[in-house]
Every structure is written in structure tokens, then in C-alpha cells.
Amino acid sequence: MTEILTTNMPKYLSPHDSHQVYNGLDAGITLEVWQRLREELDREEATPEHRAWQAGARINYSFERAMQGPALAMMRRGILVDNYYRWEVVASLERRISHLQNVLNEFACAVWGKPLNPNSHHQLKQFFYEAMKLPEQHSYVKGRKNVSINRDALEKLSIYFHAEPICNCIIRLRDLSKKVSVLRTEVDGDSRMRTSYNVAGPETGRWSSSSNVFGGGTNLQNITEELRRIFIADRGKKFAYIDLAQAESRVLGLLCFILFNLSHYLDACESGDLHTSTCRLIWPGLGWTGEAKVDKELADQDFYFHHTYRYMSKRGGHGTNYYGKPFTIARQMKVPQKLIEDFQQGYFAAFPDISRYHKWCAQQLQLHGQISTPLLTSRMFFGRSNDDATLREAIAHVPQHMVGVLLNLALWRIRAYLRRQCEILAQVHDAVLIQYDEEREEKVLQAVIPLMATPLYHNGREMIIPSDIAVGWNWSKYYDEAMAANDARRGRKPKPLNLDGLRGRVLGVPDIRSRREDPSAKGLERMMI
Structure with a gap:
């Protein structure tokens, strides 16, 4: 392959011409990679294992190319943004940031007599490791050990009671600042936010997303529930958010059934309520009745x-x-470590197939350095095979990969067969967001649900991941006065009402709500509604 040193690019090239040269190099290198891979795909004297790889590679290459159509359709269309609510949320978050910063400064002044910048890593290291004399936390970047003050380090430091409120304050400030950054992301002139989908980049086979080619937009796949409220359906349209229910759990259960002929976990997944079934197995003495509601x-x-x-x-x-x-789960859930140790002991006793799957993944890494899936794909792992981080990646790979492929297959079907009835707006790993004319809701949903289902078979058993539907006029969950009152009774802070939000929908049972907020109304008009 030809090597070109781009650091010695001619100085006389304009920024535009330099950009074109880089584009040409990207295209040329991609072509050379394809020519080399094609030799492997066309090699006839291959072993049976290589022929199986060839078949899987051809199928997956064709599938990923076919997914460029849905990806480009969503990238071009974007999602309408409620700018009035967007800036209202920004103002609210900035007030909270100001309050938390004052609290943090009070803590900091008590420790070292001056304020503290939560975004300055240098200052935070001085504060925690020199002023407070706490043990240094480290992270590894490309094999190099560095002193760290990232989120993981702050969570570890929070086990010290005198550092806990300060660490929590900094973590919260960073979270709020990140939300404000997302809300301040540039929106296009037509009040729509657009993203770029990376169809073939991530190692897991799932899509990723980022800012669009013009520098606006953001990653729409990790927008929090609170921020999804700014995204609204077009006038006369309505959203449907359709997700594959407990998808990764069901795929993991099927995988254990295929590998070990054990169906404990798959049976629990298909019982109708995985988490209640798990509770019955781990805590059998709670007086279970066998009635789902009770x-x-x-x-x-x-x-x-x-x-x-x-x-x-x-x-x-x-x-x-x-x-x-x-230790890790207990820290994340804010519960004692002994509680999780007891839980895992009962969990592995109830689902021995899960612990066997962990051992199988470790064995595959040690022997082959790769993990294969039932979808004729394989992933090589280049980390140390005896490293827990590599093992965790391998364990998560197959469920995440298979769910991503099944979801994308459903997305392709929706666009191919229902292009005139609905518009695809977003892909969120295990869910799709679409919009359609309000009066055609039942007809569209009746057509979409069968397209979401992909039957998988093993030893005469069929497994289909069911879909949950929620409909509304914005991308956040429905929240009414009764829910707010219930939260208040349970000691939780009520959230802002969202009567236009996504609400669970059952086929054949119409949503009798009507839209409360007019997306075409300006700020002053919205205040008067």
C-alpha cells in the first residue's frame, strides 16, 4: 500500500484544496482495503471455516450497504426541535448549575480557602490529592498509567465520607453542563436537529451517531429522557417509539440455550415479566401467588x-x-457490597446458564482470541485475553451485536414497505422513532409491529423479541398530575408535566388525547396558550 506523509502537504494549497486531497486519500485507501479483502472473499482453496467466514462476510457487507439508505434518510430529515422549550430548559439548568457551583465553592473554601473549578483537572488533582491528602486514582490510556480525576476516580474517592459531598457535587455539575452543551448544539435553519449515523464503524456492529457533516447536531442515541422533551413531531404528525422489549436479555437467554441446551434464563425472559420471575427465584419466601398482578x-x-x-x-x-x-455494582447502585454478593449468589443459583456463558467467553478468548455469533459474524479482540476488561467486552458483544442487527433489519423493512405511510426519524440501538399522520395511527402501527419481529429458531423452539409501543407528540415520556402526586407521596420530587409525551399504546385501543402544544406557535403565543 502506498504511504503518503500528509504532514508534508504543499503549503500553497488552500484549505478547500487541502480538504479535497484528504477526501481523495480517504477514498483511495478505502478502495485499496476493499481490493485486499476481496481477494480473501474470492479465494477458492479456502478451508471450511474460511468458507463459512466468506459467506458471513458477504451477507453482512451487503446488509451494511443496504442500511445506508435508511441512515441517509434519517440524516437528511432530522427531527423538529421545540426552540421555546429548549431555551426554557437551558435557563432552568443554568440556574441549577449556578446554585451547585456556589455550594461547591463553600466546600472548597472550607478546605483550601478558595473556589474550585469542576472542569479543571489540574486544579481538582491539587484539591483532592494535595490539599485533602486522598490517595491518587489512576486510569490506563493506551497502556500508560496516568493520575486521573475522571468520573470513575471521583466515584472511588466518594467512599471517603468527608469527600463524598464534594465528589457528588462535581459529578452533578459535570452532568448538568453536558446537558446544557447538548441543548446549545447548533440547530439547522429549519429548526431541525440532524445527526450523522456511522453504519459500519463500531466494533459491536451497532450504529453510532455524532454531529452532522456541517458541524451541527449531536449524538442522538444517548440523549437523556429529560432532554428528549425538546424533540417534537411535525404539525399534523405524531410520534411512535417502538423498542424491542428486554432484547439483550432474550438474546442472551437464546444464546445460552444454543450453546449449553440450558433454558433457565430464556424461560424467565419469556415468562412475561423477567424481573418478577427473577425475584421469585432469588427470594422464594415472599409469599408468591402465581398471579402476575399480585x-x-x-x-x-x-x-x-x-x-x-x-x-x-x-x-x-x-x-x-x-x-x-x-464492588462495582454496589458503587453504582449505592448499596452495600455484601448485598450484591448475596444477590449474585442467588442469581447464579437461579440461572447457572449465565455463569457458564461467562466461562465460555473466557475460553473462546484464551483459545481463539475471537467470539463468533449465530449471525455468521466474528469479532477479534486485541486486548489481553486474561484481562477482565477484555472479557467484559466479549461477554457483552454477542447480545449487543445481535440486537443491533435485528433492530436494523426491522428499520430496513419499515422504510422499504411503509415509506409512504410513515417517516423514520431515529435509530436508538434497540428502538426506532417514526412519525406519521395522526389520523392513520392504528393502520400504521398494525403494519409496523409485524415488521419488527424476526423469529429465531433452535431445536424446534421459536424466539421472537416482542415490541413495546409508545405514542405521543414529543420524544419524552408522558407525565400527568396523578403521576406527580404519586411521586410526591413517595418522597420524590415531581417532574414538569408532559401531557404530549410518549404513552404506552396497545393495538386496537386508540389514544384519545389531542395535542396540547402547537409546534408552529412562537414564544409569546406559547405563553398565552
Whole structure:
């Protein structure tokens, strides 16, 4: 392959011409890579294993090329932004940031007599490691050990009682500042935010997203629930947010069934309520009745402070599935480590297939350095095979990869078969956001749901990941007065009402709401509605 040293580019090239040269190099190198890969795809004297790889590579290459159509359609269309609400939220967040900064400065002045900048790594290192004399925390970047003050380091420092409120304050300030940064992201002149989807870049096979080619927009796949409120349907349109229910858990259960012929976890996933079923297995003495509604209420009882049995099953189970250690899970859930140790002991007893899957992944890394999936794809892992971080990546890869492929297949079908009935707006790893004419809601949803389903078979057993539907006029969850009152009774701070938000929808049962906020109304008009 030809090597070109781009640091010695001619000085007389204008920025535009230099940019064109880089584009040409990108295209040329991509072509050379393809020519080399094509030799591997066309090699006839290959082994049976290589022929299987060839078949999988051809299928996946064709599939990823086909997904460029849906990706470009969403990138060009974008999502309408409610600018009035957007700046209202920015103002609210900035007030909270100002208050928290004052609190942080009071803490800092008590420690070293001057304010503290939560975004200055140099200042934070001096504050925690020199002024407060706390042990240094380290991170590894490209194999190099560095003194760190990132989020993980702050969470570790928060175990010291005198540092905990300061660490929590800094973490919260950073989170709020990140939200403000997202809200201040440039919106195009037509009040739409557009993103760029990377169809083939991530190692897991899932898409990633980032700012668009003109520098505006942002990553729409990790927008928080609070910020999704600014995204609204076009006038006369309505959103449907359709996600694959407990997708990664179901795929993990199927994988264990394929590998070990054990169906404990898959049976729990398909019981109708995974988390309640898990509670029944781990805490058998709670007086379970076998009735779904009654058992769910039992699972919603408080277990540890405000954490319910169901919450423990959901958060603890997810972390355990992906090889989370008791110390890490306990720190994230803010519970004692012994609690998670006891939980994992019961969890692995209830689902022995999960621990066997962990051992299988470790064995594959040690023997082959790669993990293969039932979808004829393989991923090589270049980290140390005996490193827990590499093992966690391998354990998470197959469920995440398969869910990404199944979701993208559904997205392709929706665009191919329902192009005139609805518009695809966003892909969020295990969910899609579409919009359609309000009066055609039932017809569109009846057509979409079958397209979301992809049956998977093994040993005569069929597994289909079901879909949950929520409809509304903005991308955030529905929240009414009754929900606010319930939160207040339980000691939680009520959130702003969102009567136009996404609300669960069952086919055949119409949504009787009507739109409250007019997306075409200006700020003053909105205040008068």
C-alpha cells in the first residue's frame, strides 16, 4: 500500500484544496482495503471455516450497504426541535448549575480557602490529592498509567465520607453542563436537529451517531429522557417509539440455550415479566401467588431503603449478566457490597446458564482470541485475553451485536414497505422513532409491529423479541398530575408535566388525547396558550 506523509502537504494549497486531497486519500485507501479483502472473499482453496467466514462476510457487507439508505434518510430529515422549550430548559439548568457551583465553592473554601473549578483537572488533582491528602486514582490510556480525576476516580474517592459531598457535587455539575452543551448544539435553519449515523464503524456492529457533516447536531442515541422533551413531531404528525422489549436479555437467554441446551434464563425472559420471575427465584419466601398482578406488587415492595426487589433484580441482574463485580455494582447502585454478593449468589443459583456463558467467553478468548455469533459474524479482540476488561467486552458483544442487527433489519423493512405511510426519524440501538399522520395511527402501527419481529429458531423452539409501543407528540415520556402526586407521596420530587409525551399504546385501543402544544406557535403565543 502506498504511504503518503500528509504532514508534508504543499503549503500553497488552500484549505478547500487541502480538504479535497484528504477526501481523495480517504477514498483511495478505502478502495485499496476493499481490493485486499476481496481477494480473501474470492479465494477458492479456502478451508471450511474460511468458507463459512466468506459467506458471513458477504451477507453482512451487503446488509451494511443496504442500511445506508435508511441512515441517509434519517440524516437528511432530522427531527423538529421545540426552540421555546429548549431555551426554557437551558435557563432552568443554568440556574441549577449556578446554585451547585456556589455550594461547591463553600466546600472548597472550607478546605483550601478558595473556589474550585469542576472542569479543571489540574486544579481538582491539587484539591483532592494535595490539599485533602486522598490517595491518587489512576486510569490506563493506551497502556500508560496516568493520575486521573475522571468520573470513575471521583466515584472511588466518594467512599471517603468527608469527600463524598464534594465528589457528588462535581459529578452533578459535570452532568448538568453536558446537558446544557447538548441543548446549545447548533440547530439547522429549519429548526431541525440532524445527526450523522456511522453504519459500519463500531466494533459491536451497532450504529453510532455524532454531529452532522456541517458541524451541527449531536449524538442522538444517548440523549437523556429529560432532554428528549425538546424533540417534537411535525404539525399534523405524531410520534411512535417502538423498542424491542428486554432484547439483550432474550438474546442472551437464546444464546445460552444454543450453546449449553440450558433454558433457565430464556424461560424467565419469556415468562412475561423477567424481573418478577427473577425475584421469585432469588427470594422464594415472599409469599408468591402465581398471579402476575399480585406477584408484581410483591416485587415492588421496598427491599433496601427506597430500592425495591424488582429494582434490585433489574439493575443487579443486568450488571451481573455482563460480568459486573459486587464492588462495582454496589458503587453504582449505592448499596452495600455484601448485598450484591448475596444477590449474585442467588442469581447464579437461579440461572447457572449465565455463569457458564461467562466461562465460555473466557475460553473462546484464551483459545481463539475471537467470539463468533449465530449471525455468521466474528469479532477479534486485541486486548489481553486474561484481562477482565477484555472479557467484559466479549461477554457483552454477542447480545449487543445481535440486537443491533435485528433492530436494523426491522428499520430496513419499515422504510422499504411503509415509506409512504410513515417517516423514520431515529435509530436508538434497540428502538426506532417514526412519525406519521395522526389520523392513520392504528393502520400504521398494525403494519409496523409485524415488521419488527424476526423469529429465531433452535431445536424446534421459536424466539421472537416482542415490541413495546409508545405514542405521543414529543420524544419524552408522558407525565400527568396523578403521576406527580404519586411521586410526591413517595418522597420524590415531581417532574414538569408532559401531557404530549410518549404513552404506552396497545393495538386496537386508540389514544384519545389531542395535542396540547402547537409546534408552529412562537414564544409569546406559547405563553398565552
